[in-house]
Amino acid sequence: MALNSYSTGTVTIAANGTSVTGAGTIWSGVNVRPGDILQVGDFQTVITDVTDTATLVIPPWGGGAQAGASYVVWQVSPQRFAGAQAMADVSTLVAGLNTDGFYVFVGPTLTVPDPSYGNDGQYAFQASTGKLWIKTGGAWSFIGVYKGFGIPAPYDNAHTYSINDVATSSGSSYVWINSTPGSGHAPPNATYWAVLASKGDAATVTVGTTTTGAGGSSASVANSGTSSAAVFDFTIPAGKTYGGTSTTSLAIGTGSKAFTTQAGLAYTNGARVRASSAANTSNWMEGLVTYSGTTLTMTVDKTNGSGTLADWNLNIVGQPSAGDLTSTNNLSDVSSAITAHDNLIKRGADIASAATLNLDTATGEIVNVTGTTNITAMTLTDGHRRLTRFLGILTITAGASIVLPYGLATYTTAVGDIIEWASYGSTATAIAFYPATQAAQRNAIGLNGTFVQVSGLGPTGTSSSAGAHMGVGAACQLVAPTTGRIEFEFYGQMTSTNIASGTVQMRYGAVPSVSPPSNGATTLVGTSVGSPAVGTVGGAGYNVPFKNGAIISGLTQGTTYWFDLVVSTGSGLVITLPNLQFKAKGF
Template sequence: MTALASYSTGTVTIADNGTTVTGAGVIWSDINALPGDVLQVGDVLTVITDKTDTSHLIIPPWGGGAQAGAAYTIWKVSPLRFAGAQAMQFVNDLVAKLNSSGLLWYLPEGYTDPNDIVPAMTADDGQGILKIDTGSLWVMQGGTWIPAGTYKGFQYKGAYNPATSYVINDVLTSAGNAYIVKAPTTGHAPPNATYYDVFASKGDTGATGPTGATGAGYGGASSTSLAIGAGTKAFSILAGYAYQNGARVRASSAANTSNWMEGLATYSGTVMTITVDKFNGAGTFADWNFNVVGQPGAGDLSSANNLSDVASPKTAKDNLSVHGADVASAATINLEAATGDLVDVTGTTTINFITLSEGHERTVRFAGALTLTHGASLLLPSQANITTAAGDFAVFRGYASGVVRCVGYSRFNGTGLVTAAKADQIAATSTVASVVPAVQQYHPSAAKAWAFISNSGAIATSYNVSSVTKTGTGQFTVNFTVPFATANYVVSADLYISASSGQVCSIALPAAGSCSYYTTTNTGTVTDTGIGGVFFMACGTQ
């Protein structure tokens, strides 16, 4: 037969007729002591009716006299120790707690408000439902879930990051303030009252602290007698200055500051040693003042020389000449913003204005045909619009009041800027138009047709004579390649006589496209005798 299980660690104290048992050195867990177990002290036994904690028991009034630090035994005979009995007690405890405290529900995933759930989640008034990820809590009141607040610990996220997804109760910093997230957000920077509340504001600037002690400075003087020149120069100087080894220091004569020498220095407290690599003036001085100076630049030009000291003026000029990026044609083009002093203008849009600051110059090559409009703000050398061609060059210079002048224009085909047309030649009034061979003959001073014609009608040499027809003895008709405008023109014809017998040449009434002449004797009889040919010339308007 198995002996009864018991527990007797420690001692007990019980007042006479008392109902509380106090243990010392005991561990009255549910394993070692339960209501229904039997407590024995000496020969007196009693039933344990309850347990308040792991060191106090409740019993019926104790009739075994007062006990202090007495040995004891708990006999483990409680009905709760039998199978099912303890489990039933736990169920009873849970039901009691549910009856008094209600059941906490959890909001299903995918919902943000329990009132949106279909079918509705019902509960008794006072019961709650929790959204775990946000900590939001609702409490049932009168058949409706009422928000009861957010119960979630703060999560510090550091400085605001627009790529971070923030949730309720996240804490972040921005511009010296701390913010708490009250609505989920990504990419909305604080302050933004829709998503953030101020958690802690940046404090005011504190009061200015007391002025610190004056530190070591620069300056100083020396009476060491030294001659100006390159090399190492050691000066006696007082201690306590702020010079660091490697600083560049200039020593200047107090009497005449144009006498100086400078270089990298070392300072050992009472001696300033300068490795002089630059100096000015000459002589020996003993009235030196010291100052920190900047490192000389790498250049070797002087502004007073106006670039006359460059090694190669041509190379310097070439380095300053830049072919910049293309400029698209437009009503107004900005040559001031061009990236070089030579640019190509592309496109065919008419240009009415050019932006170029006073005194600035740009050279332009046109990539196609467009119109430059002559006007008060864009002055062209022809005082008229210019139609460009691909390859043409122009030089523009800026003047005051936004005026830009074209000071040079060169056509790619080599012709002049203004070329005389036929009408210009006929009018013979232009003083600027250049004449090309194709129109020079239209000028009033030019012969429009000429020829040397034999007595047989053969043409030895000619201009603008297409043919000569001999219509009879001493009768000839000269036909023009390009006719005259009218029959009103002047003709001159002289005979080439091989044997003189008084022959003459007479002109018949001319027509626009031809002119006839006759060779006759001095009595008017047509003849070919003794005539070697005729020199023919016609002048007028074509």
């Protein structure tokens, strides 16, 4: 039977490091345990500790620095054998049983605990009666009954009751108090029962009168009926109100203004009040006030209109916010234009890539676009702008709702590319393009000298005699330059577990007209190019180097092309291509 293993996610390890950091891992006590073996490439080491679901501890790592590498955890820890775990569990259980004070349980038919059980200081408990004993000087000493009240139920003459059982009868509830369980003793027999709650006399409560009392007085209630037929009469004081008027003659202006007004208003010191003319409400002044008796004193800090008036209406108003903008000033009255701008231009939540990318749903003008779903259409309301940063590799195709930079028909993003979009009508136009690297920019506009190199490819091998794709086209891509020429090559080694012959043929295709094929696909797509590499592997441990290359011309500028290998074998054995390398350049 094959060894069990776990390999979800990737790992990062520093050279000579003692810590392994996982990405997308779940290193639980089931998946990974101390004593398991970690393998990255051809190097193995023992796992000494599992810190959490994404961190392992190992001896100093001798396999060189690893970043985002594939791995395997071989689940061979001694902790995985049933005998070791079972003994650990038994030791824990025995330790618990040896704890002093563990209860001795007394059967329901016994009146006292068995004197041969227990040690001094240990307790005995009888669940049926709630009785509790403690062993002292080698003998059991009765402490008392520790039993909660039973669930109330109507008295049953045939039922056997014991201490703290509860029964109801004729509207009252009773609790059994006799130390001897028994039946046939109906409450209220005081030898066996104590009253827990007596039945009350019936009564009625009605609402009588409700009277408004003087403002500022206390609320009160009085019973004008009897104890068994209560009639409650309520007196509720009148509440204070805002508002008020004043005939004090005052000129509109800032500073302290004292108004004579009504007493008993609801204003408190620090309230903000506006005094406006009854004849012309456009004439007003407002500010914070103090209020006592019939005098309301306002510190005016805001006014409108002019004149000396004596027909004031007083009303509570809200406190103006910092800045207190006026709409007709069109934001010219902000204290800091740059700060105001930065407050308006916010980064929103990430949005996922989709065939139709809806930028109207963005919660800010600046957003990250996650995922790798290719984009063929966009939604952006006329006049709106968005700044997008792409966190995945995907292809954007120009169309009725998308205009790409430099007149490109398609553009494949690099991680970190930034494109600014502005909508004209219903078309999202890329008005600014900020590639993550200079190479990405040259790739985008199709300049001569574009170049890409990919190493460390390790596709799954094949035993197909007709040929199967290695599926590296998603990683091996280049945008055609202005000349329409690309030179590319693959180089690596053919390996097998036995003597086997293999053929390696190159193929390419345009994105998105022909999607890059997957690893192992036997339906061949794209265009075959160049001469095949043919070799015979001498068996396990033998490698046959190969190198395949070609120059392609007549390609469409700005179009992304993928490059892949098709492997076939005439021996029926699996041919693999470990450590496959790829490079291409436009010229």
